[in-house]
Amino acid sequence: MSAEAHHAEPGFFRKYLFSTDHKMIAMQYLFTGMIMAVIGGYLAYVFRMQLAYPSQQVPGYGVVSPNEYNSLVTMHGTIMIFWVAMPVLLAAFGNFLIPLMIGCDDMAFPRINRLSYQVFFLSAVVLLASFLVQGGAFGGAWTSYPPLSAKGAYNLTPVGASMWLVAVALEFVAFLLGGINFVVTTMNGRAPGMKMYDIPIVVWMIVLATIMFMFSVGPLIAGAVMLLFDQLLGTGFYDPGRGGDPLLWQHLFWFFGHPEVYVVLLPALGIVAEVVAVFARKKLFGYKTILHTAWAVWVLSFVVWAHHQFVAGIDPRMANVFSITTLLISIPLAEMVFVYIATLYGGSIRLATPMLWALAFMAEFLIGGVTGIFLGASGTDIYFHDTYFVVAHFHYTFVPIAIIAVFAGLTYWYPKMFGRMLNETLGKIHFWGSIITFNVIFIPLFITGTAGDQRRIYSYAQFAEQARPALQHLRVVSTLALLVFIAFQLIFVFNFLWSLRHGQRAEANPWMANTLEWTVPSPPPHGNFADMPTVYRGPYEYATPGRREDFWPQNVPN
Amino acid sequence: MSSPTHAHHPAYVKIWAVLVVLLMVSVLGPLTGIRWLMLLLAFGIAVVKAYLVAKNFMHVNIEQRWIAYLLIVSLALIVVLFAGVAPDVMKHRGLHWENRAAQQAVEAGAHAAGPAHE
Amino acid sequence: MSSKPIATSRSAAGLPTARLVTWWVIASEIFIFGGLLASYVMHRLGHPEWAAQAAHTHTWAGALNTFVLLTSSLFAVLAHKAADSGDGARAARFLRLTALGGTTFLCIKAFEWTHEIEAGFVLSSGGFWSFYYTAAGLHGLHVLAGVIIMLFFAADAARNEELQRVECIGIYWHFVDIIWIFLFPLLYIAR
Structure with a gap:
């Protein structure tokens, strides 16, 4: 796929499974993430069918039992965040883009990079294997709160609970190994001439996100060891009867869990920045503003975590503090979106598929951000907490991040990754089909949530005060929209696979972009650059007055 | 270098x-x-x-100077973690709440250790 | 190694890549130990009755281990000095002495834990003991990892290869030492 046969062609295993080439590792992460996305989507399909048509046969699954329902929602959340969003946004794009965009031949530590993927692969195997053990996969929610998660008698999935913890811990190790590589490579491996403010925004964002991940995950690694000991070795770290405190887990989890949102958000914002500048044919408005707001998000993200715990029994005075910081963090993020809109203003916009996805990201993420205000303020959160309003809000942030921005990035860099162009018509059909159905899935959930529908309920029929038959049609609409959404993804899969062989051949720079990855052939050969590039200017010099072409690649002297 | x-x-x-x-x-x-x-x-x-x-x-x-800053920022964030968690975990009562299990554990321990214990 | 990528040999940030990565590893380790120790400290302050459990630890064993680690740190930094002057054989000797220090530390630890377990104090004996074994165990794993890596680097250094690694494993070792410097009063002296 990637290596031109300069010397002896490496064997299948050396090339695809034990490669140290950053592009191959990126593809491994990408395809693993996509396979996991199919599994996560299948789980969502099963439990949405259960919610729309309670206790009936689900085609392709069977009747869902209450325990299985818990496992389904838990594993859907876990897989989509830790095994789809993280590997695709951070690891796949990070691995593929960082060395190419900063103009070097590989990661600083290629073998540690390979180890990172191998540990990640192992973590995925452990997680998927937990479906097969006695009691089934973990059913204590993706946040894994004790005492529910600490005692098998409570969560009814004693083996699955521990396997879940081990899998998550392995996954963290994988991203620590990969992440340190990202940071060090970007700091030390830049091409001559590339100063701090010449680094493309997406690389900045991936590195900032990585540092954020490295700093927030440590306490949770310690906390996960403690929870594992509670499960297996009879300690009482989170057992109030024995001097422990279950709130400690919540704090350690969200000290990581909330920055985690920004860990995946920042790369998504970076991808959107690249796409917007290229397809508006205009210099990115306020490069430094974006960076400074990203730093502000970075700092603030470490002081907002307890807004997930307003109803968990934290002190109301602390809840006030965390309400304020939470509302504050929306300011830099809003500013960033304004900067992107300002970039569009006066540009000559080309509505190619990547641009459509980037624009959709801004529109949909805006809804996610605005509904977050209700949950960040502790007063309203007490009502909305644990309703489908939270679910809808969450998906209005995470679907733009992990689906929409990823499609923007994939459709934009596909020619560079595989040397072929995607089909534009299919791309646009897929775009409109996905965006419309996505809104039809989640807008009804805002309504049912506001009406009081609790999440994590297997069947409303068993709770008289929860039944609300008048809302059932909304639950059905949401499920049906999901079915259509999934059907539209088949178009993307077809387009992706068909274009690999039959797409139009991509030249080196089909989008006429400035960043360094577009100066090498598509797909880039082993070692990336035939001659190591030198950088002369920032990455967003589009439509410079007095130049014949409307773009000005970073490595062209004048 | x-x-x-x-x-x-x-x-x-x-x-x-x-x-x-x-x-x-x-x-x-x-x-x-x-x-x-x-x-x-x-x-x-x-x-x-x-x-x-x-x-x-x-x-x-x-x-390089920023290495020291990196270490200081790391420690500062641990202090932030402590400051955010301690009001709920270290304290056993607060505004409109108390942690009876923890209070009982402390009391039982104090009795077992005898009156000399502070 | 001739197969190293160009990315490894560049140093746009102004310090060698090996040392840069060491510092980032240490920064992320600070958060693992920091989270655990912060949890311990807030529990300890909230539960004065844990002092009765803490009274059963062997201060002399902890003090001896502190001495062993401090001394091994001295050897590690002397290895760095030797590597700086290009004397790989001498650096390897000091690295092996450091590894010996780490091994001694683990032996004393094993001896100490055996006594405590025989006296009936195990991981699940109470809040203090849970934190005691978890924190010291996590630290012990870092000592073990350091010893193993150090022996590999010593073998390289003895052939005058990869001498820049001597300094990096030293920095890591001093960090492990500093963690113990704090664990010692937290787990042994304060009661």
Whole structure:
């Protein structure tokens, strides 16, 4: 796929499974993430069918039992965040883009990079294997709160609970190994001439996100060891009867869990920045503003975590503090979106598929951000907490991040990754089909949530005060929209696979972009650059007055 | 290279000797029988020892300046974590709430240890 | 190694890549130990009754181990000095002495834990003991990892290869030492 046969062609295993080439590792992460996305989507399909048509046969699954329902929602959340969003946004794009965009031949530590993927692969195997053990996969929610998660008698999935913890811990190790590589490579491996403010925004964002991940995950690694000991070795770290405190887990989890949102958000914002500048044919408005707001998000993200715990029994005075910081963090993020809109203003916009996805990201993420205000303020959160309003809000942030921005990035860099162009018509059909159905899935959930529908309920029929038959049609609409959404993804899969062989051949720079990855052939050969590039200017010099072409690649002297 | 570790090696054995003396002082702390003095000695000396090791053995003093900032930011975020969690976990009562299980554990422990315990 | 990528040999940030990565590893380790120790400290302050459990630890064993680690740190930094002057054989000797220090530390630890377990104090004996074994165990794993890596680097250094690694494993070792400098009063002296 990637290596031109300069010397002896490496064997299948050396090339695809034990490669140290950053592009191959990126593809491994990408395809693993996509396979996991199919599994996560299948789980969502099963439990949405259960919610729309309670206790009936689900085609392709069977009747869902209450325990299985818990496992389904838990594993859907876990897989989509830790095994789809993280590997695709951070690891796949990070691995593929960082060395190419900063103009070097590989990661600083290629073998540690390979180890990172191998540990990640192992973590995925452990997680998927937990479906097969006695009691089934973990059913204590993706946040894994004790005492529910600490005692098998409570969560009814004693083996699955521990396997879940081990899998998550392995996954963290994988991203620590990969992440340190990202940071060090970007700091030390830049091409001559590339100063701090010449680094493309997406690389900045991936590195900032990585540092954020490295700093927030440590306490949770310690906390996960403690929870594992509670499960297996009879300690009482989170057992109030024995001097422990279950709130400690919540704090350690969200000290990581909330920055985690920004860990995946920042790369998504970076991808959107690249796409917007290229397809508006205009210099990115306020490069430094974006960076400074990203730093502000970075700092603030470490002081907002307890807004997930307003109803968990934290002190109301602390809840006030965390309400304020939470509302504050929306300011830099809003500013960033304004900067992107300002970039569009006066540009000559080309509505190619990547641009459509980037624009959709801004529109949909805006809804996610605005509904977050209700949950960040502790007063309203007490009502909305644990309703489908939270679910809808969450998906209005995470679907733009992990689906929409990823499609923007994939459709934009596909020619560079595989040397072929995607089909534009299919791309646009897929775009409109996905965006419309996505809104039809989640807008009804805002309504049912506001009406009081609790999440994590297997069947409303068993709770008289929860039944609300008048809302059932909304639950059905949401499920049906999901079915259509999934059907539209088949178009993307077809387009992706068909274009690999039959797409139009991509030249080196089909989008006429400035960043360094577009100066090498598509797909880039082993070692990336035939001659190591030198950088002369920032990455967003589009439509410079007095130049014949409307773009000005970073490595062209004048 | 901007950090000249060559020709910048302080007298390591001397620093080691200082560290060992400090260690002995902190071990002798409990013998005084004065609780606050013992704690002050134990943790004050730990900070001093950590500073000496970081400065002279890890060469933070001649490393690029931002490395020191990186370490300080890391420690500061741990302090933030502590400040955000302690009001709920360290304290056993607050505004409109109390943690009865923890209070009982403390009381039971105090009885078991006898009245001399603080 | 001739197969190293160009990315490894560049140093746009102004310090060698090996040392840069060491510092980032240490920064992320600070958060693992920091989270655990912060949890311990807030529990300890909230539960004065844990002092009765803490009274059963062997201060002399902890003090001896502190001495062993401090001394091994001295050897590590002397290895760095030797590597700086290009004397790989001498650096390897000091690295092996450091590894010996780490091994001694683990032996004393094993001896100490055996006594405590025989006296009936195990991981699940109470809040203090849970934190005691978890924190010291996590630290012990870092000592073990350091010893193993150090022996590999010593073998390289003895052939005058990869001498820049001597300094990096030293920095890591001093960090492990500093963690113990704080664990010692937290687990042994304060009661």
